[in-house]
Amino acid sequence: MHNHHNGLKTAALFGVLWAVLLGLGGIIGVGTRSSAPILIMALIGVGTTFYGYWNSDKIAIRSMQAFPVTEGQAPQLYQIVRELSMRANQPMPRIYVSPTMNPNAFATGRNPRNAAVCCTEGILQLLDPRELRGVLGHELMHVYNRDILTSSVAAAVAGVITSVGQMLLFFGGGDRRNANPLAMIAMALLAPFAASLIQMAISRTREYDADEDGSQLTGDPLALASALAKIERGVSIAPLPQDQRLVNTSHLMIANPFRGGAMTKLFATHPPMRDRIARLERMAGQQQ
Numbered sequence: 001m002h003n004h005h006n007g008l009k010t011a012a013l014f015g016v017l018w019a020v021l022l023g024l025g026g027i028i029g030v031g032t033r034s035s036a037p038i039l040i041m042a043l044i045g046v047g048t049t050f051y052g053y054w055n056s057d058k059i060a061i062r063s064m065q066a067f068p069v070t071e072g073q074a075p076q077l078y079q080i081v082r083e084l085s086m087r088a089n090q091p092m093p094r095i096y097v098s099p100t101m102n103p104n105a106f107a108t109g110r111n112p113r114n115a116a117v118c119c120t121e122g123i124l125q126l127l128d129p130r131e132l133r134g135v136l137g138h139e140l141m142h143v144y145n146r147d148i149l150t151s152s153v154a155a156a157v158a159g160v161i162t163s164v165g166q167m168l169l170f171f172g173g174g175d176r177r178n179a180n181p182l183a184m185i186a187m188a189l190l191a192p193f194a195a196s197l198i199q200m201a202i203s204r205t206r207e208y209d210a211d212e213d214g215s216q217l218t219g220d221p222l223a224l225a226s227a228l229a230k231i232e233r234g235v236s237i238a239p240l241p242q243d244q245r246l247v248n249t250s251h252l253m254i255a256n257p258f259r260g261g262a263m264t265k266l267f268a269t270h271p272p273m274r275d276r277i278a279r280l281e282r283m284a285g286q287q288q
Helices: 006-032 036-054 056-063 075-088 121-126 129-144 147-169 181-201 205-218 221-237 244-252 262-266 273-287
Strands: 094-098 105-109 115-120
Touching (some): 056 147, 105 129, 121 129, 121 221, 129 147, 205 221, 205 273
Parallel strands (some): 094 115
């Protein structure tokens, strides 16, 4: 397993959140000549810190409109996750399915005992059992490498910052025509900042390491390589819409769920798929 110093990253994310919120409170305070906005933003920071920590899994699950499934509803999914969890000597996570044809999967939660794994209907239809096992091995290693707390908190932080920016857009007026120019500038800067925050906090090496560790768990790197190739083609056919909630949680997924473009590449949190596949193929060659 790999160590990404996720405790320090999570603390840094909350620090950034507090700095941004208090800074925005200060901006509003100058405009209103009142210290109340700073206090309000501080309270928002406290509430968001608590909510983000305890509900990091729910935020991601909700963004994908996923629902829990029983073993009777998804026997193959349960069988694979149970087998891999037992092999890793770890507790079994909760299992969800998202009703979208975009082929993807992600893991989320604050620790292995409070984790969840979500697969989309698209990936369940696209992959064969061997390939699905490779994907689930990858996602479980995100759990065991303690990646998911940092990832989930990053999504929550990005969402809060963007929401505050949207509120600022209407500061000083009831509609866009009366919006404060400073607030409009803040909103224009905050949305890409939220995406950049995720990019900086979530290293691309995290995906490489989950590929490697997941393949060691399954003993089958070529299964994951085959799955990634299929997923890349499937995403190009059925991309997710660029909804802000989905953008804020997309870094959790095994593959970028959006159609490629200049802005998508600029804020990409996933390494190029061809590089991941090549590394897995080399790994398989070394095992022979």
